Amino acid sequence: MNFVDHPPNTHEDFLALATALGLSTPAETAALIGCSQSRAAGWWQGRAAVDPDSWILLNQIRIRRAGQSAGTDFQYIDLFAGIGGMRLAFDSIGGECVFTSEWNSFSQRTYRANFPANHPIQGDITQIQAAAIPTHDLLLAGFPCQPFSIAGVSKKKSLGRAHGFLDQTQGTLFFDVARILAHHRPAAFLLENVKNLVSHDKGRTFSVIMATLQELGYQLDYRVIDARQLVPQHRERIYITGFREANSFRLADLQLPDSRQSAPQLKTILHKAGDPVEARYTNQRGQALPKFSLSDHLWQYLQSYAARHKARGNGFGYGLVGPNDTARTLSARYYKDGSEILIKQKGRNPRRLTPRECARLMGFDSPGRSEFIIPVSDTQAYKQFGNAVVVPVVKTIAAAMQPYLRRRKGRLQPVKTA
Numbered sequence: 001m002n003f004v005d006h007p008p009n010t011h012e013d014f015l016a017l018a019t020a021l022g023l024s025t026p027a028e029t030a031a032l033i034g035c036s037q038s039r040a041a042g043w044w045q046g047r048a049a050v051d052p053d054s055w056i057l058l059n060q061i062r063i064r065r066a067g068q069s070a071g072t073d074f075q076y077i078d079l080f081a082g083i084g085g086m087r088l089a090f091d092s093i094g095g096e097c098v099f100t101s102e103w104n105s106f107s108q109r110t111y112r113a114n115f116p117a118n119h120p121i122q123g124d125i126t127q128i129q130a131a132a133i134p135t136h137d138l139l140l141a142g143f144p145c146q147p148f149s150i151a152g153v154s155k156k157k158s159l160g161r162a163h164g165f166l167d168q169t170q171g172t173l174f175f176d177v178a179r180i181l182a183h184h185r186p187a188a189f190l191l192e193n194v195k196n197l198v199s200h201d202k203g204r205t206f207s208v209i210m211a212t213l214q215e216l217g218y219q220l221d222y223r224v225i226d227a228r229q230l231v232p233q234h235r236e237r238i239y240i241t242g243f244r245e246a247n248s249f250r251l252a253d254l255q256l257p258d259s260r261q262s263a264p265q266l267k268t269i270l271h272k273a274g275d276p277v278e279a280r281y282t283n284q285r286g287q288a289l290p291k292f293s294l295s296d297h298l299w300q301y302l303q304s305y306a307a308r309h310k311a312r313g314n315g316f317g318y319g320l321v322g323p324n325d326t327a328r329t330l331s332a333r334y335y336k337d338g339s340e341i342l343i344k345q346k347g348r349n350p351r352r353l354t355p356r357e358c359a360r361l362m363g364f365d366s367p368g369r370s371e372f373i374i375p376v377s378d379t380q381a382y383k384q385f386g387n388a389v390v391v392p393v394v395k396t397i398a399a400a401m402q403p404y405l406r407r408r409k410g411r412l413q414p415v416k417t418a
Contacts, residue, residue: 016124018044022117027123033375034109044386061113072096074187074405076138079125079150079177081373083384084112085364086140086192089394090122091115098134101125106380113373125176128184139181140190142389143173155348175207176210181242185217188243188405190397192389195224195236210239218242223251227390228277230257232264233327233361235390239397249404254396268367269321269342280378281354293351294342302339318342320350330361332386335379355381363391 023029026040033054050058066194073094078087079215081102097115101122102108108121122128181189196207208381220242227235240285241251249308273286282288294302306317307382319328327341330353345351355374359365362385364372374381 014043014050017058017062017364021058021065022104023043029058031109031359032061032112034106046379054273057373063297064114064310064371064373065116065347071321073402074137075134076134076140076186077101077133077180079139079141079180080143080173081107081111081121081140081183082142083107083364084114085362085389085391086142086190086394087111087115088391089389089398090138090140092395093398093405095138095398095405098136106376107384108386109375110381111403113375116408125173129181133180133184136184136398139177139184139186139394140191141177141189163279166372170232174209177355181213181216183216185244185354187245188241188401189218190394190401191240191242193238193240195238197238198224213242215238216242218244219246219249221249221251223254225254225256225393227393228263228326230392231361231390232269232325233330233390235329239392239393241397241401243404247404249401251397251400254400256396263326266321266327266343268313269357270323271357272368277370278356278370281356288343288351288354288357292354294338295353298337299349302337320344327361330358330386332383334358334386337381353376355385358382358385361385362388363393363395364388 011045018029019025021032023032024396026044029035029040029043032035035054039048043050050151064284075098076095077091077099078084078097079101080101081087082104086173087097087100097119099119100111101124102111103123103125108123111121157345175193177189197209200206210222219239222238222240224236224238227237239251243249262323271282271286271288275282275286277286282291302318310317320342321327322344327339331340334352341353342350343353355359355365356365356370358381359374360367360369364385376384
């Protein structure tokens, strides 16, 4: 059947689309697009027609999945997956994702809408046994930054008892990364975190992490990368790589553009005439809808708040930018007032970025494109993109890691032993 981007005329049309998506129950349909099961049941039973927005979303998912194929070079797992930024990068170099863990239900919805349903999305990683996770060649994780307690370790030292990474990292989400690495011994891993991980808890957090990974027998490297070299946003993140077998890979060798000479500009990600029209975000002329402009009250509040803090020497201020500028870091709190990135508008109050512009700013969409599916509310979308990785940065790292991940005769090269 040739599907089109408008609601079906018959119950049979919906059933054909559901079959193309691999759906067989109202529950699966509801989970895919975030509607109620009773609503989806009406579609399945023919009691109600599919509304235009739901039909378009289902069809977008079908089109996206039809254009995807599983990689064959290596298999990997995606932990703390968010909305799949790491997966976009490693799928692009021939990887096949065999396991995904993400606890947030809204992020699961976005992830599910954008990737093949070849395995279920698991929730809380702390409740999943390492043995239940498939064998893999590469582990990906953007784990939260948490302090480590040394009380238990100090007590064991005083008693003369052995201790190690399981003791030092117990109770943190990094512990789950470590226990999975210890059990499966994948050939490589890539971890991502905020820049402040290095100085967190006076450097103790980072020291424990690196010591733990070294104890597990991996060749380590790390680098703080500012995404402004690839997207029009100042966003520094630390990336940690590990290889089970010694090799010549170095993050310092990554070839990144010099942002001082040709930094990307915001105009490349802003809506403009000729872009695909999205009724949720733009009008027919490609302009952001009025709902994204700040109200007089909010704009006055932000200006007054910034003035008070400036007078106290605190340096707080909103980020007012134009098309030729580089934005501040997009954060998960952007949905509150948008203060870190406000777009100038001639003769009007500034506006927030739309969720689609956030997708482009984070590299989930290319400039002028609208391919990444956003099935959630604006508030949830802002949180998701604010917590995400910058996809072009991870793609650059993935491309550099690719020669060390490529399979030979169906298997990665074994570890060399003395």
